[in-house]
Amino acid sequence: MGAARIFVARMAGLAVFGPDGERIGKVRDVVATLRLDATPPRVLGLVVELSSRRRIFVPMLRVADVDPAAVTLASGSVSLSGFHQRPNETLVLGQMLDAPVTVRESGEPAAVVDAAIEPTRSRDWMVSRLALRTGPRRLGRRSPVQVLPWSAVQGLTLSDRQGTEGLLAVFDSMRPADVAAALSELPRKRQREVVDSLDDERLADVFEELSENDQRVLFAHLDSERAADVLEAMAPDDAADLLGELDDEEAGRLLALMEPEESEPVRRLMTYETRTAGGLMTPEPIVLRPDATVAEALAHVRNPDVPPALASMVFVCRPPSATPTGRYLGCVHSQRLLREAPFELVAGLVDSELARLEPDASIEEITRYFATYNLVAGPVVDAEDHLLGAVTVDDLLDHLLPEGWRDQPALGHVEPGVGELARNGTGPDGSGRTGAADA
Numbered sequence: 440m441g442a443a444r445i446f447v448a449r450m451a452g453l454a455v456f457g458p459d460g461e462r463i464g465k466v467r468d469v470v471a472t473l474r475l476d477a478t479p480p481r482v483l484g485l486v487v488e489l490s491s492r493r494r495i496f497v498p499m500l501r502v503a504d505v506d507p508a509a510v511t512l513a514s515g516s517v518s519l520s521g522f523h524q525r526p527n528e529t530l531v532l533g534q535m536l537d538a539p540v541t542v543r544e545s546g547e548p549a550a551v552v553d554a555a556i557e558p559t560r561s562r563d564w565m566v567s568r569l570a571l572r573t574g575p576r577r578l579g580r581r582s583p584v585q586v587l588p589w590s591a592v593q594g595l596t597l598s599d600r601q602g603t604e605g606l607l608a609v610f611d612s613m614r615p616a617d618v619a620a621a622l623s624e625l626p627r628k629r630q631r632e633v634v635d636s637l638d639d640e641r642l643a644d645v646f647e648e649l650s651e652n653d654q655r656v657l658f659a660h661l662d663s664e665r666a667a668d669v670l671e672a673m674a675p676d677d678a679a680d681l682l683g684e685l686d687d688e689e690a691g692r693l694l695a696l697m698e699p700e701e702s703e704p705v706r707r708l709m710t711y712e713t714r715t716a717g718g719l720m721t722p723e724p725i726v727l728r729p730d731a732t733v734a735e736a737l738a739h740v741r742n743p744d745v746p747p748a749l750a751s752m753v754f755v756c757r758p759p760s761a762t763p764t765g766r767y768l769g770c771v772h773s774q775r776l777l778r779e780a781p782f783e784l785v786a787g788l789v790d791s792e793l794a795r796l797e798p799d800a801s802i803e804e805i806t807r808y809f810a811t812y813n814l815v816a817g818p819v820v821d822a823e824d825h826l827l828g829a830v831t832v833d834d835l836l837d838h839l840l841p842e843g844w845r846d847q848p849a850l851g852h853v854e855p856g857v858g859e860l861a862r863n864g865t866g867p868d869g870s871g872r873t874g875a876a877d878a
Contacts, residue, residue, distance in 0.1 A: 619648035643672035667696035717798035720828035729786035
């Protein structure tokens with residue numbers, strides 16, 4: 440790059456040249472992300488106006504050099520489809536400049552007059568600093584301009600700039616765990632607005648990933664009927680954990696509002712101690728009869744609604760197939776299913792020697808079990824050989840990690856979805872935008 444730090448206002452109208460020196464167009468704006476916290480937003484790319492007046496998106500990974508006279512692109516492909524701004528994006532020139540903000544330390548109002556972008560060691564570009572004009576405007580006089588780090592200014596985060604509808608549009612493409620992490624950063628009022636707007640299935644997925652404290656606060660916001668509907672949509676083991684945080688009277692009232700077929704497995708899980716195999720297990724593993732074929736088993740494994748850990752093995756039992764099942768015969772690992780002919784019966788592939796977990800097995804015993812057999816899921820079987828459910832490694836880790844671990848960012852965590860949607864998409868240019876063609 441020709442410069443370590445570039446003020447965006449100076450880029451407006453710069454000529455854009457391809458790697459062979461041909462003129463492509465000119466810079467019209469810089470696209471950056473919006474975040475929920477004070478972390479500097481990532482610069483995604485440039486809005487370039489072609490000679491045909493069409494405006495396209497050019498990711499920063501395709502920008503080889505920026506100097507005072509021009510922008511030069513590296514070899515590669517970019518999308519030639521028209522640029523469309525996404526809910527999590529902001530245009531630095533068109534939307535950030537002149538925006539009213541507040542200086543955090545002094546509380547003084549200010550207006551953004553320019554923004555500086557600079558590269559990081561990972562080759563990403565960030566909006567690192569803002570040029571602000573502080574104080575009230577006076578006739579015939581201009582207030583002084585000061586340049587401050589992004590974190591010294593408030594008023595430009597996603598929750599500041601977007602209403603609930605905009606947040607929902609961003610959250611729509613995010614994983615439930617990332618939505619939960621983002622939701623925990625919002626003010627309580629905005630949290631409740633988002634919760635009210637999510638459908639029951641999506642809200643159930645998010646609740647499963649929230650910290651216990653956020654679960655209690657936001658669950659209390661729901662009326663009883665909706666709370667019961669959300670519990671029905673949650674995995675039974677997660678619903679049991681959530682109800683276990685409530686007093687017995689409230690938990691009983693909500694269980695009574697749930698449909699009987701949905702509440703029954705939750706009631707059963709609540710009879711076990713929390714830190715035992717019975718308390719950790721899910722009562723909905725993949726259960727097959729002995730006469731099922733490999734093709735049928737793989738169809739269950741491929742179901743996108745089945746979590747990866749549960750899809751690692753199927754359990755073969757005599758009828759009934761719902762837990763608690765008939766006599767447990769054994770399990771078949773998914774890798775084994777992939778090696779066999781589709782018409783083979785799972786009865787001939789059963790691993791009947793794998794040790795089983797008893798429902799009262801402790802956390803320590805479950806941990807040793809997974810480590811000994813290199814598993815991510817294990818059967819929980821009672822003394823009468825009935826399969827009660829399966830413990831998965833993610834449920835185990837949830838109880839092994841210290842309390843409040845969900846409130847901490849994950850290793851290598853990037854602001855969830857917010858600002859990353861355009862980076863993690865399917866576009867061949869790495870921008871998440873399709874319709875790529877050679878620039």
